[in-house]
Amino acid sequence: MKTLLDKVILILLAAFVFVKHFKDMQLVIMIFVMVTAAFLTSYLRMIGNKFSLINKIFVLIAASICIFIPKAVFILPIIIYEAYFDRHYGAGLISFVAIINAFNLFQPQEIIYITFIMILAGYMAYKTDVIDKNRIHIKKIRDEGEIKNELLKHQNIIILEEQDKNIYTAQLAERNRIAREIHDNVGHMLSRSLLQVGAMMVVHKEEAISQELKDLRNTLDTAMNNIRESVHDIRDDAIDIEISVNEMLKPLESKFNLNFECDVENDNMSKEIKYAIINIVKEAVSNIIKYSDNDSVDIRIDEHPSMYQIIVRDYDSLGHSKDSEGEEVEIDHRGMGLDNIIKRAEQFNGQAYFTKGNGFRVFVRLGKNI
Incomplete structure (x- = not known):
């Protein structure tokens, strides 16, 4: 113009x-x-x-x-x-x-x-x-500035998410520490007190004293049970699927290319489901450590409306696995570790399948309603 x-x-x-x-x-x-x-x-x-x-x-x-x-x-x-x-x-x-x-x-x-x-x-x-x-030049600077601002916003979001994750991890660690200290200190003191009261009941058999000691023992038993339940509740709340699986994957980091994706609502899961998922992944990872000669491992844990889905697979990224047989085929022969996975799946009205092709694949479904 x-x-x-x-x-x-x-x-x-x-x-x-x-x-x-x-x-x-x-x-x-x-x-x-x-x-x-x-x-x-x-x-x-x-x-x-x-x-x-x-x-x-x-x-x-x-x-x-x-x-x-x-x-x-x-x-x-x-x-x-x-x-x-x-x-x-x-x-x-x-x-x-x-x-x-x-x-x-x-x-x-x-x-x-x-x-x-x-x-x-x-x-x-x-x-x-x-x-x-x-x-x-001004338009270029403005465009570069907008790109940098977008990158900065993205980096800030990542930093905030990382901070939230670190805070959450620290909270879980603190819960575990408190539960451990209650169990080790208060729990042991109550156990010792119960033993002492029991010994006193043997020594002092007078009816008046015996009844008071019996009431004291019942109170200590109730306190002991309450503390035990509280410690278990704290530990159950402190279980995080993603953090737990990441911990058990550390031995694989030096040998395998890892890809782990976890899409579950940790707060809405029962402790039984949490323990089942963690133990299933643990069995699968243990098999990979023992038997796999491949170079890559994929792990996916997904939540669906009526079930949880777990997939653990080791494979050769170039398709040259020694187990490669073209298409994946289901296997029937299995050891104790795979049998444990099947039993855990059946406890939650689920199924477990094992296939081999390029590597080995564990596929598990767990029902939400037992």
């Missing part, structure tokens, strides 16, 4: 002179030629690089025509303007040859005026070029 405005200004400046030399139809034709040249060159440059050569040829031909038709020198400011953008130094040189060639046709002050407009055209082209480059 800026280039078209510049060219309109150049045409208006040139009009102060060429209206004296063209009359009637010639004037109309001259105005039409200048306007057409101005808009055509801008259009060719705007639509892309594949038309830049056509634009250069057009500018060169227009400059050359001005040598043979001196009256056409009024179009030279437009040619100079385009020559600057195309870095077409040949067209610029021909333009100045054309203005020198027109000395005999125009008065000196008119030649000077046209030359001034040509120089002004070059300056206007330079300023417009600088503005366009600055606009592109």
Whole structure:
């Protein structure tokens, strides 16, 4: 848009002179030629690089025509303007040859005026070029800034999620520590107190004292049971499927490429389901450690509306597993570890399947409703 405005200004400046030399139809034709040249060159440059050569040829031909038709020198400011953008130094040189060639046709002050407009055209082209480059540079900086902001937001989200995960892990660890200390300290003290009361009941068999000791023992028994239940509840709440599986995968990190995905609502799971899933994965991982010669392990734990799904698979990433038999086939012969997986699945109205093809695959479904 800026280039078209510049060219309109150049045409208006040139009009102060060429209206004296063209009359009637010639004037109309001259105005039409200048306007057409101005808009055509801008259009060719705007639509892309594949038309830049056509634009250069057009500018060169227009400059050359001005040598043979001196009256056409009024179009030279437009040619100079385009020559600057195309870095077409040949067209610029021909333009100045054309203005020198027109000395005999125009008065000196008119030649000077046209030359001034040509120089002004070059300056206007330079300023417009600088503005366009600055606009592109600013847009690039703005786009890069938006990209960096998006990356920063994404990184902040990751950091916050990691912080939340660390806090959650620390809370679970603290729960386990509290449960362990209650069990080791308070639990042992209560156990010792129960033994002492029992010994006192053997020594003091008087009815009054014996009844009080019996009441004390019942109170201690109740306290012991309450503490035991509380400790179990704390430990059950502290069980996190994803953290537990990640812990048991550590021995595999040096030998296998691991891919672990866990999509379950840990808070809504019963402790029995948690223990079952953890033990099933533990059995599968134990088999991988003992028997697998492959290089990759995939583990997926997914929650569905009516069931939990567990898939543990070891395989060769290049498809060269020694167990490779083309398509996967279900196996019937199994050891104690796989039998344990089947029994755990059956406890929750589920099924377990074992297949081998490229590696070994454990597929387990556990029902949510026992």
